[in-house]
Amino acid sequence: MVHRQAARTRFWLLGIVSLLLVATFSQNVPAQAAAPVDRDTRGAYQFPVKPGTAEWRALNSHDEMLKVTQVPAETLRGMSTADLSKTVLDYPLFMDMFAFNSIQTGFDRVASRFNGLTAFLARPDSGSVLLKEYQAIDPLAIKPGWSLAQQGAYDARITAIEMLLAQDAVRATLTPQQQQTLLDQTIAIYRAKQQRADVYGHTGLERTALVMGRVVSSQTPSFQQQINAQIDLQEFLKTGTYASPDVLSQIVAAADPKAAPVTDDVRTQDYYTTVYTPYSSAVTAIAMTTELTSSQISSANSYVASVYPQAVRETNASRKYNCHSYAWHNQSTSNSIWINTPGDDTYWTDGSYTRWQIPYRWFDNMKVSYVNDDHSAIDIPNGSSPLFRSKWGQYPRMRHAPSYSPYNSSYLDYFFPS
Structure with missing residues (x-):
């Protein structure tokens, strides 16, 4: 009887020690290695103050705008990545990225100021969520009755998704197969945008080519050598801005060597x-x-009128x-x-x-x-x-x-x- 009681005591003590060791070890495991966090499905965050409202018009500085558009930390932690993606795309100040001297600089500024975007870029499934969004895009889905501003807003929405996919942190979460799927989709979207040059123009092609070029450069050593030898190609893939028709053609050719040469109907170049x-x-x-x-101009005019009414x-x-x-x-x-x-x-x-x-x-x-x-x-x-x-x-x-x-x-x- 005494031996049984001692054995039980030793077993009980061993169990307690094991639990303590597991708890201690768990605290030292990197976040990436932890078990998936349960996320709720309450939907995208509803910003309490939005452009177009009296409350927004009463904001007297950009700092005040930034303050009222942050997502509560507890909400961020519990939000699914799909809902967080929608939250980021609905962020009232996301299109501030067009106000800077390059689209990548603008994106970086916005990311540094919005906690929702910072959190999204850290999610291990950000790429797969965005890839689904990107696969659903059809640049030719513009309806005949849309105003110029609506057409331009649709173009800007595509740009927002493409700029997210252009980030190394997002693409690093994709498998090789998903990377290829993304590359195939950029080629399809590029071709579709060419058919509506009146809406997307040269800058619309630049945004798609940026994603395309960054994917290819990470997969193809010969294209990386080509980039290293050409300053204009380097600068475009770094900044996302000022791509000549020749630069765009080189990127498309590297992404799809069997494709026929592309023309962008651009008579002149910067x-x-x-x-x-x-x-x-x-x-x-x-x-x-x-x-x-004209669509991009109308949409840009509408954005500053709505977001910066003062x-x-x-x-x-x-x-x-x-x-x-x-x-x-x-x-x-x-x-x-x-x-x-x-x-x-x-x-x-x-x-x-x-x-x-x-x-x-x-x-x-x-x-x-x-x-x-x-x-x-x-x-x-x-x-x-x-x-x-x-x-x-x-x-x-x-x-x-x-x-x-x-x-x-x-x-x-x-x-x-x-």
Whole structure:
């Protein structure tokens, strides 16, 4: 009897120790190796404050917009990846990514500011969920009665899905077979977009080619060698912007070697050029020769009107010039020059402009640099209330308060002509 009781005691103690060891070990297992987390199916998150409402119109800064559009942490943890994907695509500020000097930079900015997108990019099944969404896309599904703005919004929705799939973190979750399925779908969508060039234009092809090119580069060593040898191909696959017809053709040929050569009906193409500061310093720039489609322009105009109702749109959306070009080079609406950083820095590093500081007097129409967000503006006289005029990426030229734009206004430098 005593032996049995001792045996039972030893067994009981062994069980307790085992449980403690399991608990300790579980705390040290990486998240990726943990058992799948049960997710609920309550649907996509419903943002409590949305564009078009009185509550949204009352928001006085971009920071306030960011604050009211974060998803509660507990909700994020319990949300299925499919519902999280819908939440990300419905994020009111997602299309801010078009307001930056490249689509990849814009995506990165949005991702760093929205906790829902950050969480989605960390999900181990993000790729498979998005692939299903992408397979359901039909660029030719545009209905005859759709307005230009509706057509452009459909194009923007496709772009949002493609930019998510273009991210390494998402594609890394796909199996080799899924990668091939994705590649096949990009080819099909590219061909379909070509049939509706009036809606998707050259920029629509760029978005699809970005996904296509990044998939091929990870699978095909010979194409990677081709990329290494060509700066323009490297830059496009890095930024997602400024692909010549030749670059697009190379990507499609690498993705589908048996396919017939593609033509994009683009008669001209963007090219590198040089502009000069007032002190004659050379600045590398891009001469932009193609414009957004009417659908894309209408959709972009509608976006800034809805999301930034306190700002004033002064022009139509345009991909022909950006904030740096407008502020430092040419304020005409016929401007067709795009200047990327660090080109804008040259205007003050060569002495053409002087950074304002006390005890200088205040000057009208000073140039403004958003130091923490690669944006330029012009300060315009408005009494005691600061007011800026700036071009928002491929969005329109806008008149706005310093903190009422897609950019981080926490640190501003002002410059006047030397």
